[in-house]
Amino acid sequence: MQGITAIAKILKMEGVEFISGFPMNSIFEAGAxxxxxxxxxxxxxxxxxxxxxxxxASFAQRVGVCAMQNGxxxxxxxxxxxxxYSESVPVLVLPxxxxxxxxxxxxxxxxxxxQEITKWADMINFADRVPExxxxxxTLLRTGRLGPxxxxxxxxxxxxxxxxxxxxxxPVKAARSAGDPADVKAAVKALIAAKNPxxxxxxxxxxxxxxxxxxxxxxxxxxxxxxxxxxxxxxxENHPLALGAGGRTRPKAVMHFLKKADLVFAIGSSCTKEAxxxxxxxxxxxxxxxxxxxxxxKDYQLEQAIVGDAKLVLQQMIDEVKALxxxxxxxxxxxxxxxxxxxxxxxxxxxxxxxxxxxxPINPYxxxxxxxxxxxxxxxxxxxxxxxxxxFTPLLGNDHSGGVYRVGQDNDPGRIPGLYYGG
Numbered sequence: 001m002q003g004i005t006a007i008a009k010i011l012k013m014e015g016v017e018f019i020s021g022f023p024m025n026s027i028f029e030a031g032a033x034x035x036x037x038x039x040x041x042x043x044x045x046x047x048x049x050x051x052x053x054x055x056x057a058s059f060a061q062r063v064g065v066c067a068m069q070n071g072x073x074x075x076x077x078x079x080x081x082x083x084x085y086s087e088s089v090p091v092l093v094l095p096x097x098x099x100x101x102x103x104x105x106x107x108x109x110x111x112x113x114x115q116e117i118t119k120w121a122d123m124i125n126f127a128d129r130v131p132e133x134x135x136x137x138x139t140l141l142r143t144g145r146l147g148p149x150x151x152x153x154x155x156x157x158x159x160x161x162x163x164x165x166x167x168x169x170x171p172v173k174a175a176r177s178a179g180d181p182a183d184v185k186a187a188v189k190a191l192i193a194a195k196n197p198x199x200x201x202x203x204x205x206x207x208x209x210x211x212x213x214x215x216x217x218x219x220x221x222x223x224x225x226x227x228x229x230x231x232x233x234x235x236x237e238n239h240p241l242a243l244g245a246g247g248r249t250r251p252k253a254v255m256h257f258l259k260k261a262d263l264v265f266a267i268g269s270s271c272t273k274e275a276x277x278x279x280x281x282x283x284x285x286x287x288x289x290x291x292x293x294x295x296x297x298k299d300y301q302l303e304q305a306i307v308g309d310a311k312l313v314l315q316q317m318i319d320e321v322k323a324l325x326x327x328x329x330x331x332x333x334x335x336x337x338x339x340x341x342x343x344x345x346x347x348x349x350x351x352x353x354x355x356x357x358x359x360x361p362i363n364p365y366x367x368x369x370x371x372x373x374x375x376x377x378x379x380x381x382x383x384x385x386x387x388x389x390x391x392f393t394p395l396l397g398n399d400h401s402g403g404v405y406r407v408g409q410d411n412d413p414g415r416i417p418g419l420y421y422g423g
Contacts, residue, residue, distance in 0.1 A: 001167055003127030004030045004158040007094070010134045011036055014171050016065050016092075018054075021047030021077075024069035025096045026158050044068040048080030051091045057381060060090055060207040063141050067094040070155075074110045081148050082117040087230060088203065088270075090119075090146040092137060097123065099156040110152045119147035127160035131169045142174035145292035146207060176208075179289065179308035179316055187265070187287050187304045188320040191221060194263035199225040200246070200280070204268020204291055204310045205234035213314035214267065215239065220321045220329030222336050226254045228269055228277055240337040246278030252347040253340060254278055263287065263303075268310035273299040289313050 008030035011019070018037040019028055021044055028038045041047040044066075051064025068077050074095040084091045095110045103109060114121040120140050124133050137149045191197050205214055205227075211234055218225050218241050225235045226243035235242055244251035246258075255278075258264070264280050266288045272295075273279055280286060280300055288296060289306035296305045306313055321329050355369030375382075 001127075001162060001164045002030075002158065003124065003130050003160050003162070004153065005033075006127065006130040006162075006167055007134065007153065007158075008034045008036065009167075010131065010169050011065060013169060014138055015062065017062070019065050019067050019094075020050035020054075021066045021068045022073055024073060025067040025094070025153075026155075027067045027094055027096075027153070044073050044076040045080045048077050048084070048091065048093070052080065052084050052089050053383070055089050055091055059209055060146055061209070063090050063092055063138075065092045065094065068096070070096045070098055070110075071108050074114075074152075075108065078113070078117070081114065081150070084148045085117040085119070088146050088207075089148065090141040091148040092141060093118070093148055093150040095150065095152050096158065097152040097154040100125065100154050101156075103154070110150060114150045117148070118150045119145075121150040121152075123152040123154065124157050125154070126162075127157055128162035128166060131167060135169065135172060138172040139175075142172060143176075145294075176309040176312055177291075177307070178312035179306040181316070183304060183306045184313065184316045185320055187289070187306055188317050188324065190263060190285075190287060190304060191223070191265055192321070192324065194285075196257070196260050197221070197223045197263045197265060198243075198257050198261040199223050200264055200266040200269055200271075201225055201227045201231045201234045202266065202269025202271075202290075203228065203230035203234075205231055206268075208268060208291075208310035208312075210268065210309075210311035210314050211235065213311055213318060217314050217318050217321070219331055220318065220325070222330045222333050223265070224253075224257050224336055224340055226250075226258070226278070231268065234268070240340065243340070248276045248278075250278050251344070252350075253343045256343050257340070258284075265289075267314065270295040271298065271300050 004026045007027060011031060012034040016036055018039045019031050020039040021041055023038065023040050032038055039050060041050060047066045047068060051066040054064040055062065068074055077093065077095070081091070081093055097110060098107045111121045111123050120137070122133065124130060133151060137151055140149050199218055201214055205211060214225065214235055222241065224241050224243050226246045227234050229245055229247045232245045237244060243253040243257055246254045258278070258281065261284055263285045264287070266286060268290065269288070270290060270292070271280070271286070271288055285303045286300045287304040288300070288302050289308065289310065290296065291307070291309055293307050296302065296307070354363055354365035357363040357366045
């Protein structure tokens with residue numbers, strides 16, 4: 001069996017549906033023979049973007065795969081992979097490489113240049129190592145903090161034969177970890193004791209598919225929720241406890257409740273301070289739960305930390321709340337919901353003229369208002385261009401079940417951070 005054939009067979013076993021990119025790579029033909037669809041792009045950067053968007057649209061339950069030729073092909077892919085890395089999006093990158101005996105300067109070796117923008121970058125140096133290295137690649141693509149993985153395939157390794165009987169591979173299952181029970185208990189007690197808690201939900205909620213748990217937890221304690229731009233869709237924005245999405249612009253409700261908060265619970269969020277995310281005020285107490293310990297206390301002083309998968313941690317917290325307050329928690333307390341409705345009504349009344357404006361040239365908010373009327377949020381995915389249009393996207397509601405889902409990230413100055421309320 002040739003090395004490239006082994007790679008294609010493993011991709012098929014892992015459920016890969018397509019390979020996107022520029023076709024100067026033998027994996028496209030090998031994949032097609034295994035029933036994997038090639039999707040060809042005009043340039044390599046677009047091929048990476050296709051794989052990236054596919055991963056996001058599936059909430060990282062399926063991994064996009066892209067491929068390109070050695071040299072200029074992998075060079076042209078750099079910005080796309082860097083963006084996926086900055087936004088923790090798992091994408092498998094499979095560039096072809098120079099033959100092993102030609103791996104000398106000035107030959108472009110992808111591994112050397114991609115180590116800082118991938119979760120793991122390596123070269124398959126022998127064909128019989130394909131199963132081992134592909135297994136490690138998919139393990140990293142599905143475990144812990146997600147991100148792109150690169151495996152460079154030298155041309156001679158792709159064509160190198162190895163005995164069929166040593167090809168052994170089983171699809172990789174994701175490994176998830178729950179939080180330390182003591183940390184969970186302390187966090188829940190602090191949230192119950194808080195007078196004005198707020199939940200900040202990040203992309204980790206989406207990738208863990210924890211939207212049902214987040215909603216149940218918020219309802220049990222009647223805590224209002226705002227999402228980061230990358231976490232948009234993690235909490236339905238038509239919910240009576242939804243504050244909206246917090247980016248560089250945000251709805252009035254986000255700041256109203258964030259300013260009065262005495263405790264902020266960040267779940268599935270890196271809590272990164274940067275220009276395109278609504279920051280947590282410095283005087284707030286913060287509890288953070290994330291899958292990556294490197295994010296803990298990075299930009300905010302923490303009162304409590306929990307390391308674990310967002311879905312498992314929220315399940316633990318729900319159980320703890322029910323043990324302390326009963327199965328209904330504080331669901332009958334409607335004080336927060338009434339206050340939030342009043343703030344939203346006031347805000348929407350203020351912004352309604354912009355959404356229906358007939359002025360010339362057209363008010364950008366009018367476009368958003370019309371989009372809201374025309375598109376069905378349950379069947380619509382909206383992406384964005386860069387620049388000031390990012391600030392003209394108010395009132396586009398969404399939910400996790402396929403609603404308006406933003407493809408982009410709050411720490412990405414090159415893409416519009418969100419479809420969200422303006423103001």
